[in-house]
Amino acid sequence: xxxxxxxxxxxxxxxxxxxxxxxxxxxxxxxxxxxxxxxxxxxxxxxxxxxxxxxxxxxxxxxxxxxxxxxxxxxxxxxxxxxxxxxxxxxxxxxxxxxxxxxxxxxxxxxxxxxxxxxxxxxxxxxxxxxxxxxxxxxxxxxxxxxxxxxxxxxxxxxxxxxxxxxxxxxxxxxxxxxxxxxxxxxxxxxxxx
Numbered sequence: 001x002x003x004x005x006x007x008x009x010x011x012x013x014x015x016x017x018x019x020x021x022x023x024x025x026x027x028x029x030x031x032x033x034x035x036x037x038x039x040x041x042x043x044x045x046x047x048x049x050x051x052x053x054x055x056x057x058x059x060x061x062x063x064x065x066x067x068x069x070x071x072x073x074x075x076x077x078x079x080x081x082x083x084x085x086x087x088x089x090x091x092x093x094x095x096x097x098x099x100x101x102x103x104x105x106x107x108x109x110x111x112x113x114x115x116x117x118x119x120x121x122x123x124x125x126x127x128x129x130x131x132x133x134x135x136x137x138x139x140x141x142x143x144x145x146x147x148x149x150x151x152x153x154x155x156x157x158x159x160x161x162x163x164x165x166x167x168x169x170x171x172x173x174x175x176x177x178x179x180x181x182x183x184x185x186x187x188x189x190x191x192x193x194x
Contacts, residue, residue, distance in 0.1 A: 002184035008177075015177055017064045019074040026071025033064040056153035061173075063160040070167025074174040077108060079194055094190035101191055102182040105175065112175040123165050126158040155163060 002008070039053040047053075054060070055096040076082060084104070089097055124140030135141065148157045185191045 002187050003180070006185055008180055009150060011177060012181065015074075015174055016078055018170070019078045019174055022167065023075035026068040027069065027166075029064045029068045033061050036060050036064075040150050056150065059150040059153050059155070063155070067167070070164040073112075073167060073171040073175060076172045077112075077171060077178055081177075092164065093141055095186070097183040098182065098189065098191045102179065102186050105178045105182045109172070109179050112172040113167070116165075116172045117171040119161070119165050119168045123161040126156070126160070126161050128165045129154075133167070140141065 036054050036057055040057040043051040043053040044081060080101075082104075089100060119142070120139070124135065124138075126148055127140065127184070128144055130138075130140065130143070132142065135143065149155055150157065184190075
């Protein structure tokens with residue numbers, strides 16, 4: 001009795017692969033941040049021997065963490081990795097567990113939309129390109145007076161905003177898919193494990 005079950009499974013397979021690779025890329029960013037931090041600490045510790053810390057290490061860590069968090073969110077949502085109260089839920093019937101899962105997915109989709117919307121507005125404030133007409137159509141607002149950049153490395157702030165925006169947009173897509181999947185689970189009368 002599910003709605004477009006075979007399509008939901010096909011879309012789910014594609015989203016799972018894409019979410020996994022996005023999470024791998026977030027992991028690679030975290031490894032790069034860790035290596036940068038280690039090299040910078042060694043440079044600070046051994047500065048008496050001619051070594052120096054990595055220039056802009058704080059900026060690299062700050063931007064990298066934001067990008068990595070947004071890269072992990074789609075995978076977490078796809079695998080239902082968000083916090084739940086299993087002690088309470090495990091006592092309920094399978095159908096009721098599926099209904100509560102659907103409600104949770106609906107709320108998370110709303111949260112994903114708000115995150116995406118606010119990040120888009122922040123990106124619009126940092127992105128210095130595009131005509132005024134196009135920016136108004138896209139809801140980006142007016143161009144900034146000057147392109148903001150980081151202090152030491154002078155990386156334009158729209159770049160990490162844009163990379164985080166990609167993760168937030170994919171999180172929204174996966175969250176909407178999870179509502180579809182949960183609705184089918186309610187119709188089937190029980191949740192499947194992912």
